[in-house]
Amino acid sequence: MFSRVSTCGLTGLDGHLIEVETDISNGIPAFDIVGLAETSVKEARERVRAAIKNSGFKFPDQRITINLAPADIRKDGTDFDLPIAIGILVAAKIIPEESVRGYFISGELALDGSVRSVPGMLCKAIAANELHYSKMMIPAQNLPEVSVVKGIEYFPVNSLKEAVDHFSGEAAIRPAELLEVSGKSAIPSGLDYSDVRGQRHAKRALEVAASGGHNVLLIGSPGSGKTMLARRLPTILPDLSFEESLEITKIYSVAGMLPPHTSLISERPFRAPHHTMSAASLVGGGRIPKPGEVSLAHHGVLFLDELPEFGRSTLDILRQPMEDGFVCIARINSTITYPCRFMLVSAANPCKCGYYGDPVKPCTCSPREAERYLSRLSGPLMDRIDIQIQVPTLQYRDLESSKPEETSAEIRKRVNRARAIQKERYRDLNIFCNAMLTGAMVREYCKVDEEGTRVMRSAFDKLKLSARAHDRILKVARTIADLEESPVIRAPHIAEAIQYRSLDRSFMSWNSD
Incomplete structure (x- = not known):
């Protein structure tokens, strides 16, 4: 069982495509993350495991291998949690594989399955736009930040359960209405x-x-x-x-x-x-x-x-x-x-x-x-x-x-x-x-x-x-x-x-x- 989910990595202010490849096979139960993952990414194993269980889904009792491709670029941060969890659920046939195609997915998971905001979302939205992605699933707290980048449909989520319900078709999320962004410069108040x-x-x-x-x-x-x-x-x-x-x-x-x-x-x-x-x-x-x-x-x-x-x-x-x-x-x-x-x-x-x-x-x-x-x-x-x-x-x-x-x-x-x-x-x-x-x-x-x-x-x-x-x-x-x-x-x-x-x-x- 194999799946592929698209997300974004950052090098400075520049975003680049990262493919989260998930393989679930028979064998001694294990959960490995490869692809030059830093400690904060490897720790996603425990966050993802707990978030999937606490969201009401069965965590696969099999051998799970996550590859963050390309494997020669170092990955850091907690924003790979949500795409890793979605990749596992797609490979486990809980989410239809075709439903996640064309999405950029990013977000940190709490142990109870809630989705937390992550830094650098604006740069990721700009990168997604440049890579011609038209859909992004992001933490709801990050929605104001990406409102400046037009041409993308944003699907804000507050929990892993909301994301799964959206992709499985049980409760589809409507694309968010973006906030009006003013380009007018503000003057610092209180000083003169x-x-x-x-x-x-x-x-x-x-x-x-x-x-x-x-x-x-x-x-x-x-x-x-x-x-x-x-x-x-x-x-x-x-x-x-x-x-x-x-x-x-x-x-x-x-x-x-x-x-x-x-x-x-x-x-x-x-x-x-x-x-x-x-x-x-x-x-x-x-x-x-x-x-x-x-x-x-x-x-x-x-x-x-x-x-x-x-x-x-x-x-x-x-x-x-x-x-x-x-x-x-x-x-x-x-x-x-x-x-x-x-x-x-x-x-x-x-x-x-x-x-x-x-x-x-x-x-x-x-x-x-x-x-x-x-x-x-x-x-x-x-x-x-x-x-x-x-x-x-x-x-x-x-x-x-x-x-x-x-x-x-x-x-x-x-x-x-x-x-x-x-x-x-x-x-x-x-x-x-x-x-x-x-x-x-x-x-x-x-x-x-x-x-x-x-x-x-x-x-x-x-x-x-x-x-x-x-x-x-x-x-x-x-x-x-x-x-x-x-x-x-x-x-x-x-x-x-x-x-x-x-x-x-x-x-x-x-x-x-």
Whole structure:
């Protein structure tokens, strides 16, 4: 007795067809799963056995062999439970063989036969669509997640008994009505830049950063408002496109972090990991690599507070993902690539005590100690941070001022206009903001007038900038020009961009190791 049931496996964000082949033969009773199955898949034997019995069906008292084909691809996860159980019942003649043809089946089984949700269902639905499958049987809890993928009939089930009744024709399940999916971007609620008093220079820098997708470092004394400014950055970021929302949702689906009843993530991610995190947690990893914080921040913000407190080796791992926009995790069994196009926003105190250069509170550190504290940040990493600004301590007159501050909605309008200009300019280049420009693109799209060129040449010699820093100044200047809707970069744009870079040479001597 033999059966074949189709399901889906995942490698990173990519789904691929897995055939669950079941053979039931006479002999000493046994239940074996082969085909490069990890421990979580092999444990399905006990879950499937108990689920079949507790659903009111007889478990075959024979030799059962399950092969997960192709056998050279490693399988992991609990989403093979339901197709394995269905395969056994088909081979045992409890379910007609022809009834399961054309179905993609996925789901985890509880011991009582109920079906639980599994991660990565959105990616599986996309794979099923690409493989021209028109029917999927999925856990009912996963239905909102797959609503974004049209062209497939979804049959949600809550238990193994429901699935068997459907395939045997006793109680057919009607295809689910998909939820309406809105592609409209949502604005994070509860936070607004109107809450921040003063700090106009820092707000302007963050507006420029949001408009061009630039990385930012905020340096200032404790209590100056660095974290408050950073946490409000998502409120001024440009609207998410449908494609961006889909990419973010796929990552969170695979990571098992998609909120319940969510079909599409409509807010840009904001990730703020603690400085004690490991390198694997930051970029992703594990025996079966999962997305790290850089991927969970895709199309959003990765906020690293107390930046010098992170391990230097951990921070230096960021350099390649920041440059490439993706992270490649190599393991002995596979190599998985996750996207990670994020804005790095970081905050740091100027020294160990936090008050070096503060006009109000005296610092207990020597200049050498302050330099040693920030020298934990390598020069190559600092070169990749486009905007480096000091956030001064607030004065009392700023706190008592009754003048209304500009709202996030007003800033966001300007950011959206600047991004629209960039989207139109780069429509044939597969990039969407100035921060993504390559060296060749900088020379083509960052045209500077004669006076601006003189300012740039003087700053390059005086600040001893690297070639990468030169290009990043031009990218920031291009963004400032876009905010003013200027086709050419002029001297004031260059001057403001240099002002955002001068910190790495004027405040201290960065390590170039």
